Amino acid sequence: MTLFLPDTPAPELDNYWCVFDGQQLWLEDGRFCHQPPAQHTAPRYIGHNGKFNLFSTELIGSAPAHWQCHSLRQSLQGLPASAVALLARAAQLRRFEQSHRFCGACAQPLQAHQHDSGRSCPSCGELYYPRLSPAMMVTISRGRQLLLARGPQFTPGMYSALAGFVEPGETLEACVVRETAEEVGVRIHTPRYVGSQSWPFPHSLMLAFTAEYADGDIVPQAGEIEDAAWFDIDDLPLTPPGHSIAHWLIQHTIMEIRQREAR
Ligand SMILES: [Zn+2]
Secondary structure: OOOEOOOOOOOOOEEEEEEEEOOEEEEEOOEOEOOOOOOEOOOEEEEEOOOEEEEEEEEOOOOOOOOEEEEHHHHHHHOOHHHHHHHHHHHHHHHHHHHOOEOOOOOOEOEEOOOOOOEEOOOOOOEEOOOOEEEEEEEEEEOOEEEEEEOOOOOOOEOEOEEEEOOOOOOHHHHHHHHHHHHHOOEEEEEEEEEEEEEOOOOEEEEEEEEEEEEOOOOOOOOOOOEEEEEEOOOOOEOOOOOOHHHHHHHHHHHHHHHHHHO
């Protein structure tokens, strides 16, 4: 989904409001709110997705009785795909502003930029931009089987693609190979990039790959991987739902395997 990030709202589109309240978010019938609350902080324009403009603000006082309060994670899973990227952006900009109020070099208050999301120090000139942490995710195929794994914190019975953060100095492709070897002990070849998603926990940029199995037996990494196994694409366990890139990547890989079989 394309995001448009002009300085000012697109006049032809409707305006919606992303209303934060501590760790929670207020929604109206499972969507962003049509109006801001009666009392709120100065609004911030987030951008638009070609369908609507989004503003974010913080609730002061109480919310209208017909609004519902959700966690950020619940909101991302429940909102339509067209809204997910805007919410990911709103949440990350909010976190950046909350965590970058003062200069890390000289402790003076930072000033927000007018035309981008950066902040700068009027005293020493240090520049700050929202942090993005690239992380890879990979599905590994062997014939019509997928290698999926689960971490100790997963919903019971749920398995997903392998994932891990890119280390300084490392290429994405090298990260895919290294994380796979570390997490499940197998070697892969031909990692191919297939898509990405901004994921605000807290500022990940998830980069999705597919890869082919080369050799090695599965050895789950102690403490990180509770279980990992090969699953036939017609007999998969519970996998991540909704608009997460894990869901999309697993479905994409299944489609690729079916297309290979049909040839
Ligand atoms: Zn400074």
